[in-house]
Amino acid sequence: DTGVSQDPRHKITKRGQNVTFRCDPISEHNRLYWYRQTLGQGPEFLTYFQNEAQLEKSRLLSDRFSAERPKGSFSTLEIQRTEQGDSAMYLCASSPKGGGNQPQHFGDGTRLSIL
Amino acid sequence: EDQVTQSPEALRLQEGESSSLNCSYTVSGLRGLFWYRQDPGKGPEFLFTLYSAGEEKEKERLKATLTKKESFLHITAPKPEDSATYLCAVPGAASKLTFGTGTRLQVTL
Numbered sequence: 001d002t003g004v005s006q007d008p009r010h011k012i013t014k015r016g017q018n019v020t021f022r023c024d025p026i027s028e029h030n031r032l033y034w035y036r037q038t039l040g041q042g043p044e045f046l047t048y049f050q051n052e053a054q055l056e057k058s059r060l061l062s063d064r065f066s067a068e069r070p071k072g073s074f075s076t077l078e079i080q081r082t083e084q085g086d087s088a089m090y091l092c093a094s095s096p097k098g099g100g101n102q103p104q105h106f107g108d109g110t111r112l113s114i115l
Numbered sequence: 116e117d118q119v120t121q122s123p124e125a126l127r128l129q130e131g132e133s134s135s136l137n138c139s140y141t142v143s144g145l146r147g148l149f150w151y152r153q154d155p156g157k158g159p160e161f162l163f164t165l166y167s168a169g170e171e172k173e174k175e176r177l178k179a180t181l182t183k184k185e186s187f188l189h190i191t192a193p194k195p196e197d198s199a200t201y202l203c204a205v206p207g208a209a210s211k212l213t214f215g216t217g218t219r220l221q222v223t224l
Contacts, residue, residue, distance in 0.1 A: 004158070033211065042119075042202050042214025043159065056209040091158050095210065101147040101166060104212060106158035 004107035012113045020078045021110045025094030035091040121215035136188040136218045138203035152203040193222045
């Protein structure tokens, strides 16, 4: 079990630039989630994939955000035209089949800082 | 909409001083409750799942319990390495988790 892997761990960029993050889930997990966490808060749900299908998106996910999971393996989260408010830790999690009572396992996140 | 409230926000204990963390929840139908531990700069690490009122789970110095309205994480004789933020979460529709804001625990010598 290699765990959930996220890359990069840190990203610093100027306001207005585009950024892309990658998540590699635990290999046998078919569900993949993206969350955002700001200082002093718990993670907030952004979006969810079952295999390659994106099944739900939060209202937090503006049009500048897009996520993909080609072939149901790794996933990418892209933020276009970044804004100061996008500064946060972006966390990826995965879980096996079995519904909501299966625990989600998290990666160590990508910390995004907007200058 | 599911809601999770954790208290206290922060807790400072001396080594060996036992205490409890609280997680109150409001959900339309309980599908389980998860406890996670989060160290600074890291992602949440899964600790326990509780499925029904009355259930208890234990791991080393930690014991989690569940009632119909809240969950407790009991820490017995904590050590400095137990210092972390403890998060609880409930799964909703599509399994998305709703988290509380966490309890920051500091255990000193």
